[in-house]
Amino acid sequence: MSSSRSLRSSISPFRSRKPSSSSSSSSSKRPTTPSSNISSKVPAPPAKSSLSPSIPSSDCPPDSSGKTKENVTVTVRFRPLNGREIGKGDELAWYADGDSTVRNENNSKIAYCFDRVFGPATTTRHVYDVAAQHVVGGAMEGINGTVFAYGVTSSGKTHTMHGEQKSPGIIPLAVKDVFGIIQETPGREFLLRVSYLEIYNEVINDLLDPTGQNLRVREDAQGTYVEGIKEEVVLSPAHALSLIASGEEHRHVGSNNFNLLSSRSHTIFTLTIESSSRGGNQGEEVALSQLHLIDLAGSESSKTETTGLRRREGSFINKSLLTLGTVISKLTDEKSTHIPYRDSKLTRLLQSSLSGHGRVSLICTVTPASSNTEETHNTLKFAYRSKHVEIKASQNKIIDEKSLIKKYQREISCLKEELDVLKRGIMENQKVGPSQDDLVNLKLQLEAGQVKLQSRLEEEEQAKAALMGRIQRLTKLILVSTKSTMQPNIHEKLGHRRRHSFGEDELAYLPDRKREYMIDEDAGSIDSEISADGREGVINLDELVKDFRRNRKRGMLGWFKLKVNF
Numbered sequence: 001m002s003s004s005r006s007l008r009s010s011i012s013p014f015r016s017r018k019p020s021s022s023s024s025s026s027s028s029k030r031p032t033t034p035s036s037n038i039s040s041k042v043p044a045p046p047a048k049s050s051l052s053p054s055i056p057s058s059d060c061p062p063d064s065s066g067k068t069k070e071n072v073t074v075t076v077r078f079r080p081l082n083g084r085e086i087g088k089g090d091e092l093a094w095y096a097d098g099d100s101t102v103r104n105e106n107n108s109k110i111a112y113c114f115d116r117v118f119g120p121a122t123t124t125r126h127v128y129d130v131a132a133q134h135v136v137g138g139a140m141e142g143i144n145g146t147v148f149a150y151g152v153t154s155s156g157k158t159h160t161m162h163g164e165q166k167s168p169g170i171i172p173l174a175v176k177d178v179f180g181i182i183q184e185t186p187g188r189e190f191l192l193r194v195s196y197l198e199i200y201n202e203v204i205n206d207l208l209d210p211t212g213q214n215l216r217v218r219e220d221a222q223g224t225y226v227e228g229i230k231e232e233v234v235l236s237p238a239h240a241l242s243l244i245a246s247g248e249e250h251r252h253v254g255s256n257n258f259n260l261l262s263s264r265s266h267t268i269f270t271l272t273i274e275s276s277s278r279g280g281n282q283g284e285e286v287a288l289s290q291l292h293l294i295d296l297a298g299s300e301s302s303k304t305e306t307t308g309l310r311r312r313e314g315s316f317i318n319k320s321l322l323t324l325g326t327v328i329s330k331l332t333d334e335k336s337t338h339i340p341y342r343d344s345k346l347t348r349l350l351q352s353s354l355s356g357h358g359r360v361s362l363i364c365t366v367t368p369a370s371s372n373t374e375e376t377h378n379t380l381k382f383a384y385r386s387k388h389v390e391i392k393a394s395q396n397k398i399i400d401e402k403s404l405i406k407k408y409q410r411e412i413s414c415l416k417e418e419l420d421v422l423k424r425g426i427m428e429n430q431k432v433g434p435s436q437d438d439l440v441n442l443k444l445q446l447e448a449g450q451v452k453l454q455s456r457l458e459e460e461e462q463a464k465a466a467l468m469g470r471i472q473r474l475t476k477l478i479l480v481s482t483k484s485t486m487q488p489n490i491h492e493k494l495g496h497r498r499r500h501s502f503g504e505d506e507l508a509y510l511p512d513r514k515r516e517y518m519i520d521e522d523a524g525s526i527d528s529e530i531s532a533d534g535r536e537g538v539i540n541l542d543e544l545v546k547d548f549r550r551n552r553k554r555g556m557l558g559w560f561k562l563k564v565n566f
């Protein structure tokens with residue numbers, strides 16, 4: 001298929017740094033804000049984020065706000081000029097000036113500083129390491145995390161979040177990393193489940209369950225959630241990626257004037273992670289977090305529209321992105337009293353993340369093309385405002401007496417009692433030695449066909465076996481490292497974690513199939529390492545989580561652990 005996706009990778013006429021002449025000529029001057037034409041449109045940044053149009057970006061002033069609070073991590077990723085842009089004579093309008101500055105080619109005073117700026121030759125793996133790994137690592141420790149890609153249509157959001165087979169995106173890399181962290185954390189056990197949804201024309205659809213259309217957003221003490229969304233327990237990276245692959249088949253995609261495979265909906269892939277210390281007690285704390293990986297649809301101008309349908313989609317996309325921009329602006333304005341989260345499904349679902357609960361990383365994708373100067377400038381302004389949203393990354397723990405785990409503990413202890421009664425019954429039936437009278441009676445009863453002792457024993461043994469089988473199946477859902485538990489904890493290991501390659505079919509759903517490709521030199525797959533013993537039996541996850549779902553959507557690990565602790 002010929003599409004803009006296949007044109008782009010070989011074309012990269014981009015330079016990552018402006019010639020030294022212009023740089024040195026202005027290095028003595030150091031404006032404190034973007035140039036006047038910008039500062040009139042966007043709030044002037046605080047001095048700590050002042051722009052330095054003429055100095056190397058490594059000199060971007062460090063954040064001096066002290067480390068009591070964090071800010072949203074904001075990065076900008078340039079894509080190369082594509083064939084269409086080159087064909088129509090587009091020039092470079094913006095460029096990465098070093099590691100942290102984006103500068104305008106025609107007016108060097110227009111420049112913005114970010115946590116990091118990635119030039120067009122940067123690999124997605126590198127983007128992941130800088131912009132997403134700390135969010136994923138945090139989520140594995142119980143800190144909620146959100147990574148999202150923002151930018152105009154065809155700027156590279158899907159390329160960044162999903163990627164291609166030869167260059168997997170943030171989502172597959174995060175999924176891989178999560179299983180890598182489990183393997184490197186022998187002292188804990190994990191339970192992972194995923195959901196995948198899209199917001200299309202302001203309607204929420206379940207991408208894992210095509211019957212789940214027009215779902216409603218609800219709110220509870222822990223934040224907003226989507227009622228009735230399907231959640232699947234995942235056992236391996238391949239399993240998680242296969243779910244994404246099937247979800248992608250239901251996502252709304254269409255062509256516009258800029259992108260043959262343009263995303264017409266926002267998608268949110270959520271990984272819910274529960275963990276507790278290995279072999280821990282029933283009353284013990286469970287860490288619970290959600291990692292949201294979001295591929296937004298691109299904002300569109302009238303240049304983009306092709307048909308009435310696309311126009312309608314485009315107006316929903318623009319409206320929700322506008323609301324996102326308004327929410328971000330209000331969050332950074334101390335005088336704001338009302339934040340309009342409810343004005344769009346997107347901001348409603350992101351409410352908890354945007355209001356500062358957990359780590360947030362925003363990756364803004366841009367094209368350097370001169371024909372998109374204004375769009376890129378708008379993205380940069382959005383990115384710049386977002387940088388000032390403050391967040392507080394704290395660990396979630398379920399410790400409350402009223403927590404779901406406690407509730408499940410009570411339920412399970414009832415079940416345990418039932419099993420004890422069953423076991424005692426079996427033992428008594430086996431133990432009781434019949435007396436002479438009993439034997440006579442028994443014989444009579446047997447002859448009369450009234451006593452079915454043997455068959456009762458058999459039934460009880462079967463019931464016990466069924467319970468034990470269920471326990472075994474539940475055990476397999478809990479992921480543990482195959483390593484010895486006498487290992488450093490998660491905090492110590494994250495820095496030097498071994499990386500894993502993707503297996504043969506894992507990335508088959510992504511464009512440009514190249515099955516021989518490995519994301520790095522380490523060719524080992526971790527699938528077989530993670531508690532895969534006896535996985536050959538088919539596990540009916542739906543059935544297993546049914547009674548859990550009947551009660552609540554969180555706290556599943558505690559529930560499973562209790563179930564298997566008979």
Ligand SMILES: Nc1ncnc2c1ncn2[C@@H]1O[C@H](COP(=O)(O)OP(=O)(O)OP(=O)(O)O)[C@@H](O)[C@H]1O
Binds near residue numbers: 007008080156159365
């Ligand atoms: N950093 C990059 N390096 C190489 N190619 C890229 C890069 N970013 C994007 N591309 C290519 O540009 C094209 C458009 O990218 P992509 O579909 O990711 O855009 P998008 O922002 O998701 O667009 P839309 O909002 O319309 O869905 C694709 O062919 C993609 O492969």
